Amino acid sequence: MDKEKLNYYKSLGIKLTPQRLAILEFLEGNKEHPSAEDIYKAIKIRFPSMSFATVYNTLEVLLSKGIVKEILIDGSKRRFDPDVSPHHHFICKKCGKIIDVKCKYDIYLPEELKDCEIEDYQLVFYGYCKDCKKSRT
Amino acid sequence: MDKEKLNYYKSLGIKLTPQRLAILEFLEGNKEHPSAEDIYKAIKIRFPSMSFATVYNTLEVLLSKGIVKEILIDGSKRRFDPDVSPHHHFICKKCGKIIDVKCKYDIYLPEELKDCEIEDYQLVFYGYCKDCKKSRT
DNA sequence: ATTATATTTAGACTTACCATAAGTACGGGA
DNA sequence: TCCCGTACTTATGGTAAGTCTAAATATAAT
Incomplete structure (x- = not known):
């Protein structure tokens, strides 16, 4: 991830942990509108200790900062879109x-x-x- | 409920039980876009033996017949609209x-x-x- | 005989909790 | 100016619990 983006996230007051960076990288340019589970599974490969709670926490933060958007479209689960x-x-x-x-x-x-x-x-x-x-x- | 509607429902092959009639009456003209729980609570007063599963079953039937519509708008629960x-x-x-x-x-x-x-x-x-x-x- | 109901059980998705761990900001020293 | 420890704040991980929905089954109604 380039430095400019990193600084942008920092400027929003987001603490950038390795897990969050992994989530941000996974979301960047992602057109699949992943669910929390999709994100969890994808990141778990590189961070076996990753917790589901961390995914939800991070998504909540990103939502509040307007970095990702939730799309209410799939009745069975929440879907997220990095294209805001x-x-x-x-x-x-x-x-x-x-x-x-x-x-x-x-x-x-x-x-x-x-x-x-x-x-x-x-x-x-x-x-x-x-x-x-x-x-x- | 008027006879015309009753016959219409019958013509769709829906078995009209007291519980289903209560649900249909509750939904008729309802502009509140109730959730399954809203329906359950409202009917439970008159039918204390009413089961949650019956609400879901009935909704499933009504959805398949196009009598009600599900609106994907509230991330936390399903909402139903009798105005199709x-x-x-x-x-x-x-x-x-x-x-x-x-x-x-x-x-x-x-x-x-x-x-x-x-x-x-x-x-x-x-x-x-x-x-x-x-x-x- | 077929279909609906009631009840219970089970499953999926999400949130809450808390002790531990890690990131960040700040300030003194090189 | 740059580096590095210290303290403060916040995030993580694991689990447990909550919520909504679906499945299974025996009983009852049509």
């Missing part, structure tokens, strides 16, 4: 694969929410991916 | 309240998903509702 730029997602109902959607849509503030403070919005497409579409009965 | 007409949602990050958004947006099929079979899409707004907006520090 505005974009949308598709999830396959069969295999759970998530695909980024970079389209821009013209989403105006709905009348029903005029008294609310909107921080973000996400568009989610549900269906079947290229591979699962074929193999469906 | 196309619409969107807002969720308050603080109190968890969900508000319906009936606006129509022009959502075209994104290039990234041209090989996928899209069944549905949902737009979700995140932020703070009228009440929680004030009380934030």
